[in-house]
Amino acid sequence: MGGGGDSRIPRLLREHFSGTDISVIVRTYDFDPETGRKQILSWVEELEPVLVIGESLGAIQALRVRGIPHLFVSPSLGAPMFLYRVAWITRLPGGSALLHRIWPVKEGDRQPLRFEYDILRKYKTHWEDALKAVSGGGFYYAFFGRKDHYKKWGVVKVSTWRKIFGNTFQEYDGTHFMEEEYVYSMLVPKMLEILDGTL
Numbered sequence: 560m561g562g563g564g565d566s567r568i569p570r571l572l573r574e575h576f577s578g579t580d581i582s583v584i585v586r587t588y589d590f591d592p593e594t595g596r597k598q599i600l601s602w603v604e605e606l607e608p609v610l611v612i613g614e615s616l617g618a619i620q621a622l623r624v625r626g627i628p629h630l631f632v633s634p635s636l637g638a639p640m641f642l643y644r645v646a647w648i649t650r651l652p653g654g655s656a657l658l659h660r661i662w663p664v665k666e667g668d669r670q671p672l673r674f675e676y677d678i679l680r681k682y683k684t685h686w687e688d689a690l691k692a693v694s695g696g697g698f699y700y701a702f703f704g705r706k707d708h709y710k711k712w713g714v715v716k717v718s719t720w721r722k723i724f725g726n727t728f729q730e731y732d733g734t735h736f737m738e739e740e741y742v743y744s745m746l747v748p749k750m751l752e753i754l755d756g757t758l
Contacts, residue, residue: 560616560638563587564668568614568632571742572750581754584608587668588620591678592639592685595620603627610753612746615735622689622699628753631701632746633735636723637714639686646679693723698753701728702745707735 569585576583586602588595599620603611611629613621618634648654658674693699701720709715715735720728731741 560590560635560662560670560672562614562617563670565665566614566669567739568737568742568746571739572747575743575747587670590670590673592620592681596623596685599624610750612750614737618701619685619689623685623692625692625695625697628698629700630746630749630753631699632737633704633707633709633715634701634720635709635714636686636719637712637716639682639689641712641714642679643683643686646676649674649676649679690723699724699727700749702737702741702749703728703730704733704735704737704741705730706733709735 572583588598614632655674
């Protein structure tokens with residue numbers, strides 16, 4: 560949510576795999592979940608990726624991509640229903656501006672956030688469609704920070720992940736925004752494990 564090509568984890572992964580035969584490709588997609596889904600499916604067809612990584616709210620879009628192994632960093636499985644429930648705020652005078660103050664977007668190649676009623680109300684169906692997509696099976700593995708402040712909001716819940724995917728996760732002693740040391744010590748090795756076909 561508000562991330563993109565300039566986000567820290569994609570930058571670290573691009574730098575780490577620079578000069579190798581592994582390409583890390585990040586595309587910034589629309590905040591409207593249906594527009595974003597169409598963009599992502601078009602890129603999947605174009606790029607034919609062998610691994611999809613979803614971070615935070617991006618986990619929901621990643622879940623809707625089928626037939627490819629998935630890794631997740633701080634998957635915010637509660638975020639779609641949260642956004643659906645706060646849509647009413649945008650109908651109040653200054654409501655959208657308030658949401659923009661709570662979730663400002665950094666400059667650069669970042670997802671523009673449009674806190675509009677019609678967009679936020681789509682997130683319920685977006686979540687339901689993501690659940691349908693995973694019902695057919697696949698490889699899903701997640702990393703959760705023990706100090707993730709979004710757990711207090713109910714946006715990130717390890718228990719929700721466990722209920723849907725079982726014990727296919729690891730925790731690290733960091734925050735929602737996976738720190739550099741854990742990117743290199745946990746995320747990169749798991750990526751290589753998948754890419755080497757050793758699962």
